[in-house]
């Protein structure tokens with residue numbers, strides 16, 4: 001695990017963008033495409049806007065395939081739909097062709113949407129191991145990542161796939177990649193800002209005993225890849241390092 005702590009958000013975003021571009025350019029040079037999984041929530045919006053403006057000439061964006069680590073069970077036009085924020089801040093400004101963007105189809109039931117999304121991923125990887133080049137993750141105050149929320153059934157899943165999960169405290173379904181699928185990625189980066197996340201960050205990174213039921217982000221341990229944490233000082237405030 002690589003832990004990076006920043007005084008300022010600008011420097012953090014610059015380093016994270018540079019990292020994404022490096023991995024992306026290497027993937028395109030090696031395989032002709034870059035499989036990039038986006039996160040939702042509020043934290044990545046500025047990053048997406050910068051990738052689409054400041055860094056628009058630093059990667060062959062037309063060779064990138066975009067996926068979502070999780071989605072809310074709302075319509076694609078709802079402001080809470082993760083795909084909408086990504087579309088507005090990153091995908092439309094870069095003119096990404098529609099068949100390079102894998103949105104979760106929330107017009108289906110959550111179980112059907114999850115199964116359809118898993119099928120699309122499997123087809124994209126021609127039935128082989130779905131090892132994404134880069135998965136960007138956020139983390140909530142409760143240590144959830146993607147839609148792997150504390151005390152939910154999906155945490156016990158041994159599937160390398162996508163599942164529907166009912167999140168009781170939000171009284172709603174989510175659709176999420178399982179930890180098994182996320183952990184096949186070649187590179188994973190957590191982007192975490194703010195003091196409200198400081199306790200969760202400490203538990204996930206420094207806790208001696210694993211408690212994935214209450215701190216699901218502890219499940220993220222890539223099998224053959226690398227995980228890097230990009231934290232601001234507030235999020236890192238409780239760490240011993």
Ligand SMILES: O=C1O[C@H](COP(=O)(O)O)[C@@H](O)[C@H](O)[C@H]1O
Pocket residue numbers: 039040041042043044069070071072082137138139140141144145146147
């Ligand atoms: O609900 C979600 O929350 C997490 C964290 O979001 P943030 O707003 O605290 O940055 C996010 O990673 C996930 O994709 C999203 O669905």
